[in-house]
Amino acid sequence: MGRQIVMSDTARTQPVLPKSQEGERLGFAAHQAPSRGRLFAEQGCSMRSPFQRDRDRVIHSTAFRRLTHKTQVFIYHEGDHYRTRLTHTLEVAQIARSIARMLNLDEDLTEAISLAHDLGHSPFGHAGERALNQVMADFGGFDHNAQSLKHVTLLEHKYAQFDGLNLSYECLEGIVKHNGPLQASSSAPYIEIFNQQYDLDLERYPLLEAQVATIADDIAYCNHDIDDGLRAGLIKVDDLEQITLTKRQLAAIADSYGVLPQGRGLYELNRRLITLMIADVVQQTQNLLQTHNIKTQDDIRNAGDLLVQFSPIIEKELKELRAFLFTRVYRNEWVMKVMGAAQDIVIDLFETYQKSNETMPEDWQALLQTEDEQAKAWHICDFVAGMTDRFAVQEHRRLFDVTPDLR
Numbered sequence: 001m002g003r004q005i006v007m008s009d010t011a012r013t014q015p016v017l018p019k020s021q022e023g024e025r026l027g028f029a030a031h032q033a034p035s036r037g038r039l040f041a042e043q044g045c046s047m048r049s050p051f052q053r054d055r056d057r058v059i060h061s062t063a064f065r066r067l068t069h070k071t072q073v074f075i076y077h078e079g080d081h082y083r084t085r086l087t088h089t090l091e092v093a094q095i096a097r098s099i100a101r102m103l104n105l106d107e108d109l110t111e112a113i114s115l116a117h118d119l120g121h122s123p124f125g126h127a128g129e130r131a132l133n134q135v136m137a138d139f140g141g142f143d144h145n146a147q148s149l150k151h152v153t154l155l156e157h158k159y160a161q162f163d164g165l166n167l168s169y170e171c172l173e174g175i176v177k178h179n180g181p182l183q184a185s186s187s188a189p190y191i192e193i194f195n196q197q198y199d200l201d202l203e204r205y206p207l208l209e210a211q212v213a214t215i216a217d218d219i220a221y222c223n224h225d226i227d228d229g230l231r232a233g234l235i236k237v238d239d240l241e242q243i244t245l246t247k248r249q250l251a252a253i254a255d256s257y258g259v260l261p262q263g264r265g266l267y268e269l270n271r272r273l274i275t276l277m278i279a280d281v282v283q284q285t286q287n288l289l290q291t292h293n294i295k296t297q298d299d300i301r302n303a304g305d306l307l308v309q310f311s312p313i314i315e316k317e318l319k320e321l322r323a324f325l326f327t328r329v330y331r332n333e334w335v336m337k338v339m340g341a342a343q344d345i346v347i348d349l350f351e352t353y354q355k356s357n358e359t360m361p362e363d364w365q366a367l368l369q370t371e372d373e374q375a376k377a378w379h380i381c382d383f384v385a386g387m388t389d390r391f392a393v394q395e396h397r398r399l400f401d402v403t404p405d406l407r
Helices: 050-059 062-069 085-102 107-116 125-135 144-155 169-177 189-197 208-231 244-257 262-291 297-301 312-330 333-355 362-368 373-385 389-399
Strands: none
Touching: 050 107, 050 169, 062 085, 062 144, 062 389, 085 107, 085 208, 085 262, 107 169, 107 208, 125 333, 125 373, 144 169, 144 189, 144 373, 169 208, 208 262, 208 312, 244 262, 244 312, 262 312, 333 373, 333 389, 362 373
């Protein structure tokens, strides 16, 4: 790649500085300082901050549009009201902005990271990821976070001057490290290669904006998977009466409204849970910022732990809820049967393209003229990982006599 860090784009003028509860002016929000820059120098935008620009580029990317037809938990054709990877991403971004606003962080950077965090997901959700990790085992495996980075730095071909989206350093760092620090030497291959050219400070903690995106992801999926699980008939409201966190909220709803129709009752449960979790995260994060005496971005990166967290009580209750969803929804026999068939589709496609390059579209074939087996494998992996569920099924039907029925 051989690209150098270039300082470009300046921070918004006259930033609004965050204040602690005691009124102190703090310097840890991303909007406190200019961006560290972009891989390729660009003129700053007179209408948008660097992070607003990042957000807009993610939204207009091809990979973002494809999330419309990528699985969250349930395959797209199972029903119009189940979450897709796109609607999940939008819910994450909304929750993340709410938390960032209450913590006086940069909402635009938080939103940009949230919108980009799942761009690298393969078709059929985690089932597709497991399949690609299996077929890529000899070539470094497959990691959707690394694939997200690859999309925004290499695979998008929209701009005249560069591949990728040329996002800010802070946004790239957030995409790669939103789950916490990484060991450079044991990171996914593309992250390791990219980091050698553009140091993302992998072994230190990410900015609070990235940490907020991660916990917003947790809040979103816990809540919408309750909704989708009920809709699919995999769980019942009575089951939620046995889970500490949901039982307490259901009791409060009954006290306020008596018996509600299931649709209204479920939405009331979801909104109360989301409000509770957001408030808990904000309070616990403020406590941790004070405990660790956080004043600067370097303080965050050197904190030795994530600072955006749930309180111990809510974390314990969420652990119970996650275990329930894992058993009753994610590992439900019907879901596993469908996901097993989806994995077979992904493996079939990869192996067919690997055996016969001519089966791929012509524009992708042109890039396979190499003797390097690893380069070929990664090229095929990029193609398959970028597919929507719908396109993967169509491709399988084109190449095979029999395609598994994902129902």
